[in-house]
Amino acid sequence: MDWEPWLIGFLSKWTAGIAAESAGVNRVRYSPNIVLINVPCCGLISPIHVVDAFLQGADGVYIGGALPPANCHYKVGNFKAFKRFYLLKKLMKQFGIEPERIRLEWFVSPQYRKLAKTIDDFVDEIKKLGPITGGVEE
Amino acid sequence: MGKVIVDPVPWVTGYSRLTVETSDDNRVLSILFEPLEKRGLEKVLKGRSVELLPTITPSICGSDSWSHYIASIKALDIIYGRKPPLTAIHLREAGLLLDILESHLRYLALKFAPKYIGGDVKPLVEVINDVRVVKEIIGGRTRNPIYGIAGGVTRKPGSSDVEVIMDRLSRILDILEKTSKSYMDKISSSREYTAKLSNDKYRLKNTGFIALLDGDGKIGYYDGRPVILGPDGSRRMVDEGELIDHLVVSSRLGTCELYGGRNGEVYMVGAISRINLGKTYSEDAEEIIDKLVELSGGKPLINIFVEPIARLVESLDISYRLNKLFRDPSWLSGESISFEGKRTNAGLGVVESSRGLVIHKYGVSGDGLVDDVEILDPSGIRLPVLNKLLEKYRGSTYSSELLDDVLEIVKIMDLCIPGASKTLRLGGVRG
Amino acid sequence: MTRYAFLELTSCGDCLSELYMNPEINKLLEEGEIVYWPAYGIVGDPEEIGEVDVTFIAGTVRTRRDLEELEKFRRISRIVVAYGTCSIYGGLNGLTALLEPRAIADGEYVKLLMPTVKPVTDYIEPDILVPGCPPTREVMARLAKTLKKYISGGKPEKKIFLIPGEVLCKHCPRRPSNPEKAEMPGIRDPNEVVDDGRCFIEQGILCLGPVTANGCNHLCIRFNHPCMGCMGPARGVVDQGLNMIGSIGSILLKSREVKLLFPGLAKELDKLRDPMGYFYRYTLPKAMLTKLALRRRGVE
Numbered sequence: 114m115d116w117e118p119w120l121i122g123f124l125s126k127w128t129a130g131i132a133a134e135s136a137g138v139n140r141v142r143y144s145p146n147i148v149l150i151n152v153p154c155c156g157l158i159s160p161i162h163v164v165d166a167f168l169q170g171a172d173g174v175y176i177g178g179a180l181p182p183a184n185c186h187y188k189v190g191n192f193k194a195f196k197r198f199y200l201l202k203k204l205m206k207q208f209g210i211e212p213e214r215i216r217l218e219w220f221v222s223p224q225y226r227k228l229a230k231t232i233d234d235f236v237d238e239i240k241k242l243g244p245i246t247g248g249v250e251e
Numbered sequence: 252m253g254k255v256i257v258d259p260v261p262w263v264t265g266y267s268r269l270t271v272e273t274s275d276d277n278r279v280l281s282i283l284f285e286p287l288e289k290r291g292l293e294k295v296l297k298g299r300s301v302e303l304l305p306t307i308t309p310s311i312c313g314s315d316s317w318s319h320y321i322a323s324i325k326a327l328d329i330i331y332g333r334k335p336p337l338t339a340i341h342l343r344e345a346g347l348l349l350d351i352l353e354s355h356l357r358y359l360a361l362k363f364a365p366k367y368i369g370g371d372v373k374p375l376v377e378v379i380n381d382v383r384v385v386k387e388i389i390g391g392r393t394r395n396p397i398y399g400i401a402g403g404v405t406r407k408p409g410s411s412d413v414e415v416i417m418d419r420l421s422r423i424l425d426i427l428e429k430t431s432k433s434y435m436d437k438i439s440s441s442r443e444y445t446a447k448l449s450n451d452k453y454r455l456k457n458t459g460f461i462a463l464l465d466g467d468g469k470i471g472y473y474d475g476r477p478v479i480l481g482p483d484g485s486r487r488m489v490d491e492g493e494l495i496d497h498l499v500v501s502s503r504l505g506t507c508e509l510y511g512g513r514n515g516e517v518y519m520v521g522a523i524s525r526i527n528l529g530k531t532y533s534e535d536a537e538e539i540i541d542k543l544v545e546l547s548g549g550k551p552l553i554n555i556f557v558e559p560i561a562r563l564v565e566s567l568d569i570s571y572r573l574n575k576l577f578r579d580p581s582w583l584s585g586e587s588i589s590f591e592g593k594r595t596n597a598g599l600g601v602v603e604s605s606r607g608l609v610i611h612k613y614g615v616s617g618d619g620l621v622d623d624v625e626i627l628d629p630s631g632i633r634l635p636v637l638n639k640l641l642e643k644y645r646g647s648t649y650s651s652e653l654l655d656d657v658l659e660i661v662k663i664m665d666l667c668i669p670g671a672s673k674t675l676r677l678g679g680v681r682g
Numbered sequence: 683m684t685r686y687a688f689l690e691l692t693s694c695g696d697c698l699s700e701l702y703m704n705p706e707i708n709k710l711l712e713e714g715e716i717v718y719w720p721a722y723g724i725v726g727d728p729e730e731i732g733e734v735d736v737t738f739i740a741g742t743v744r745t746r747r748d749l750e751e752l753e754k755f756r757r758i759s760r761i762v763v764a765y766g767t768c769s770i771y772g773g774l775n776g777l778t779a780l781l782e783p784r785a786i787a788d789g790e791y792v793k794l795l796m797p798t799v800k801p802v803t804d805y806i807e808p809d810i811l812v813p814g815c816p817p818t819r820e821v822m823a824r825l826a827k828t829l830k831k832y833i834s835g836g837k838p839e840k841k842i843f844l845i846p847g848e849v850l851c852k853h854c855p856r857r858p859s860n861p862e863k864a865e866m867p868g869i870r871d872p873n874e875v876v877d878d879g880r881c882f883i884e885q886g887i888l889c890l891g892p893v894t895a896n897g898c899n900h901l902c903i904r905f906n907h908p909c910m911g912c913m914g915p916a917r918g919v920v921d922q923g924l925n926m927i928g929s930i931g932s933i934l935l936k937s938r939e940v941k942l943l944f945p946g947l948a949k950e951l952d953k954l955r956d957p958m959g960y961f962y963r964y965t966l967p968k969a970m971l972t973k974l975a976l977r978r979r980g981v982e
């Protein structure tokens with residue numbers, strides 16, 4: 114099977130974003146299947162962005178924010194994100210779409226090893242789930 | 252072999268097809284009535300949060316939407332373990348009665364009168380609009396009401412509302428008294444109609460009747476208990492749960508068996524059943540019934556052409572009853588919701604609708620999601636009755652008059668295919 | 683004489699009968715002629731009906747015949763009115779959008795069905811759109827007024843949406859005095875709350891007001907019933923459910939999140955057991971996730 118997943122990652126630039134930078138500086142590799150986007154705060158990522166990413170063909174969406182309670186630059190962005198994506202996952206399940214396609218990870222700034230590891234894990238998991246369009250068995 | 256296809260079948264709500272198969276010597280081999288509108292709404296009720304059902308199930312059949320709503324709310328009462336206070340009961344009952352009234356009047360004004368009465372139907376259309384105004388005041392929307400809550404209703408009409416209600420209700424009764432008199436005069440002097448009323452062809456054979464009756468033997472639209480009048484004349488009260496088993500015998504293809512009794516008998520529901528089984532509320536209504544008995548040759552009334560007139564009788568009777576209810580609205584001062592009670596995991600709601608019995612039965616899992624649904628819609632219950640009636644044409648020589656006759660019977664049954672297609676998984680009524 | 687057609691597609695089957703009963707509409711109809719309405723005995727082959735001035739269409743497209751009829755009537759009609767929420771967003775009937783034909787019918791009847799259920803607006807361009815389940819009397823009157831303008835000819839230059847698109851909360855009688863401060867204290871079953879007259883969301887009841895267009899004058903709200911979203915998304919709302927999730931994320935338990943942390947919040951969110959039912963009661967075919975789910979089935 115020559116299908117390779119592609120994923121999108123939204124990283125809060127104050128924590129997960131810094132982790133990604135540090136990963137580069139420290140030459141820690143992670144899967145090339147993910148495209149990372151820095152955002153000012155994970156509390157600004159809307160469920161619409163995420164579902165839109167799926168509609169554009171993303172097989173998984175990774176969201177990295179600040180570990181609660183005290184690390185969010187905007188104080189509560191991580192809680193907002195948590196509530197939204199926890200709910201979105203429940204909703205996706207009702208539509209028959211695997212909630213595991215969304216992965217939330219929480220960081221204290223430069224945890225670049227954690228970032229790389231969780232991304233690689235996630236890519237592996239998505240490989241098992243198959244493409245977002247379904248039909249991987251055929 | 253030949254085939255005559257009527258597609259779509261006129262005078263039926265929703266899409267259906269009628270096929271008459273004829274032999275080489277032009278005799279009717281079979282008549283197939285197929286509801287072709289497939290929706291699957293009942294399938295998406297499973298997995299829903301149970302509190303959402305009352306707002307979804309009215310869509311099963313738009314013209315009996317309040318009946319589905321009230322049945323659904325009654326099922327919620329049981330699931331939440333609550334007993335609604337009298338104020339709520341009366342308001343629910345009033346809404347239900349108004350919806351039945353509107354459905355009857357629409358049928359009479361738009362389907363029945365133009366052909367058999369003639370003349371101006373404007374007064375009836377006006378009454379319908381009055382009914383709709385009162386419905387809005389009581390339940391929020393004319394269709395798909397929103398005033399129900401487990402154990403009560405969310406809003407009581409205020410005193411200015413009550414004035415409007417009373418005003419409209421008395422006008423409704425007024426016009427209906429006149430209309431029913433003039434309709435009965437027309438009908439009893441119409442050769443065509445009286446001939447139909449006494450014609451054996453239109454008699455319901457091997458057919459029983461089911462209706463909800465209250466403790467005094469009166470028609471209990473909102474909270475009566477089901478009583479069956481068997482084809483053999485036996486009369487018995489049945490348990491609602493048993494009724495579902497009794498009616499849903501099989502969902503096999505070829506729906507002869509669906510809803511059929513164990514001995515091949517079928518059961519009619521709706522106005523004709525109710526006036527056969529229960530006492531009415533007004534003497535005027537009783538008078539019309541006596542007249543009907545005279546015209547159609549005895550009780551129980553078993554000629555299908557009685558049905559439209561039974562709906563007229565009920566319209567009058569319901570208006571009478573609604574007027575009585577609001578003449579002394581002191582009951583409105585009570586509480587409208589009772590929150591007391593312990594949750595259970597199953598609920599059942601049974602009410603009447605214009606076309607007859609509506610039954611909702613829900614099972615709920617521990618987390619409040621619906622895991623079992625059984626809904627009976629009267630159009631579904633009526634299909635086998637239609638089937639029995641059409642059976643009689645088998646072997647007759649086919650003619651355009653015969654087809655007209657068949658279509659007329661279909662029209663009288665006033666089927667709602669969106670409702671019938673819910674219970675009818677497939678296929679049609681084979682004649 | 684103005685020629686009217688009534689086209690009822692898969693639905694609860696009552697919208698157009700109600701419309702007919704409305705006095706203002708009825709008057710228009712009386713001055714014209716109804717040339718097609720099978721439910722009331724007026725049948726005919728659309729090919730032979732000739733030109734129609736106004737076709738009222740209610741319901742959803744579920745059967746192949748629905749689609750055929752819809753396209754035929756669009757072709758022969760000067761003005762098409764999409765009437766009722768089903769025809770615009772799918773309505774309650776749209777809740778069946780994820781059911782495959784095989785789940786609904788058997789045998790030869792499966793072939794009659796489209797792979798999913800969609801509103802009329804997914805296939806044709808109506809000239810006038812009238813949301814509501816059912817549309818209110820006021821909106822019906824507005825429809826009558828609009829139609830009068832075009833009775834003798836012509837058609838609207840661009841689509842007319844008969845309700846204002848502003849969000850329901852804007853003029854809600856229960857609107858919190860300081861919406862910025864509003865907080866949702868949890869997620870509750872409306873049947874379990876003793877209503878204190880405040881904004882439903884402030885009482886923990888899911889009200890779709892923040893994402894729904896006002897075309898009802900707060901009818902449900904005035905009946906002490908939370909908004910169910912029947913008028914469809916308000917202007918600027920992309921997807922009723924996803925936008926609603928956005929709002930809930932902002933205001934649910936916001937003063938207690940530091941204490942509750944993720945596990946505490948999750949526990950509260952788990953009380954919303956059927957988000958699909960709450961968010962998409964009237965618009966499931968239009969949900970972005972429906973599109974995704976159908977695409978996986980090879981439908982879109």
Ligand code: SF4
Binds near residue numbers: 903
């Ligand atoms: S959420 Fe509902 S109750 Fe609250 S302001 Fe909006 S529409 Fe009104």
